[in-house]
Amino acid sequence: MQVTPLMTGPTWPTTRYGALDKDLTVSENINPPEIATTEKDVTLEKPWLKEPGYTGIDNMRDYLSGLRIFAYLELQMMKWSYDSFDNDLAKENPELAEKNFGFSIDRSGRINILDPDENLSEEEVSCLTQRLEQCDGLQRGAREITQIIKLIAKYDKAEFGQYQNLNPGALAESLDYRAIFRSEDMAQTWRSQLHQHAQTQVQTQRQTEIQAQTQSPSISEVV
Numbered sequence: 001m002q003v004t005p006l007m008t009g010p011t012w013p014t015t016r017y018g019a020l021d022k023d024l025t026v027s028e029n030i031n032p033p034e035i036a037t038t039e040k041d042v043t044l045e046k047p048w049l050k051e052p053g054y055t056g057i058d059n060m061r062d063y064l065s066g067l068r069i070f071a072y073l074e075l076q077m078m079k080w081s082y083d084s085f086d087n088d089l090a091k092e093n094p095e096l097a098e099k100n101f102g103f104s105i106d107r108s109g110r111i112n113i114l115d116p117d118e119n120l121s122e123e124e125v126s127c128l129t130q131r132l133e134q135c136d137g138l139q140r141g142a143r144e145i146t147q148i149i150k151l152i153a154k155y156d157k158a159e160f161g162q163y164q165n166l167n168p169g170a171l172a173e174s175l176d177y178r179a180i181f182r183s184e185d186m187a188q189t190w191r192s193q194l195h196q197h198a199q200t201q202v203q204t205q206r207q208t209e210i211q212a213q214t215q216s217p218s219i220s221e222v223v
Contacts, residue, residue, distance in 0.1 A: 047155060064156050071148045072187050074141045079181045081137030086181075089131065096124055102176035103132055107146055107169055109139035114176055138177070146172040149194065163198050165205060171197050 048054040048063040053070070057063050090097040102114035111132045113125045120128075132138060146169065153160045153168040160166060174197040175190070183189035 047151065060155060064152060067148050067152050068187075071145055071152075071190070074144050074148070075180065075186050075190060078138050078141035078145075078177065079186065081135045081141070082177070082181045085131055085135050085138075089128075093127070096127065099124075101128065102178040103128070104173055104175055105139060105142035105177065106173045107143070109143060111139075112173075114178075142172075142177070145175075152194075153198075159195070160198065163202050165202075166198060167201060171201060174200075 045060075048057040048066070051063075054063060054066055057066060086097070099119060100117050101120055102116070104112045104114060106112060111129050113120065113128050113132075115125070149172045150168040153163075153166055153171065171194060175193050180186050180189045180193065
C-alpha cells in the first residue's frame with residue numbers, strides 16, 4: 001500500500017468504499033465486507049484482522065501505512081472545520097486572529113488554548129475556547145486521531161520502539177492542531193510533533209526518575 005499525499009484541493013476524499021460523508025468520522029464512513037476470522041487469528045501480531053477498513057492487508061508495514069492514511073484523512077476533515085472558525089475569527093476579530101496561539105484537544109474533547117508568548121488575556125482565551133468548542137468536527141476528529149496514535153505508538157517499533165513507558169494518550173493531547181492546519185505539509189508537521197513530544201515525554205520521565213533516586217536515602221544513610 002502506498003501512502004497518498006494530503007489533498008490540498010476542494011475535492012472530497014474518497015476510499016475504495018466510496019466518498020466520505022463529512023458528517024461522519026473516517027471509521028464511521030468505512031464499512032467493509034465482513035471478514036471471517038477465528039479467535040486464534042486475531043493476535044497482537046496481526047491487529048489488522050480485528051480493525052475495520054483493512055481488507056487485503058496482510059503485514060504490519062501496510063497496516064501502519066493504512067493507519068497514517070486514516071489519520072491524514074481525519075486531519076483534512078478537521079481542517080475544513082478549522083478553516084470555518086479561522087475565517088469567521090479573521091472577519092469579526094482580526095486583531096485576535098493575528099496573535100500567536102494554538103490549541104490542543106484532550107481525550108474528552110475539551111479545547112485547551114496554547115499561549116506560547118503569554119500574550120492572551122483571560123477574555124481572549126475564553127473567546128477562542130468557546131468558538132472552537134462550536135466546531136464539532138474538531139473534537140470528533142481528535143478522538144479518532146488519538147485512537148490511531150495509540151495503535152501507531154504500540155505497533156510501530158521502528159519509530160517508537162526506542163521510547164520506553166510512552167504514554168500515547170498524553171502524546172495525542174500534546175498536539176498543536178492550529179500549527180498543523182497552518183503548515184504547508186500537515187502530514188509532516190503532525191509526524192514531527194509526535195516525535196518531538198515523544199522525546200520530551202521520555203526526557204521528563206528520566207528527569208523524574210533521577211530526582212527520585214537523588215532524593216531517596218541510600219542504605220548506608222538509613223543504617
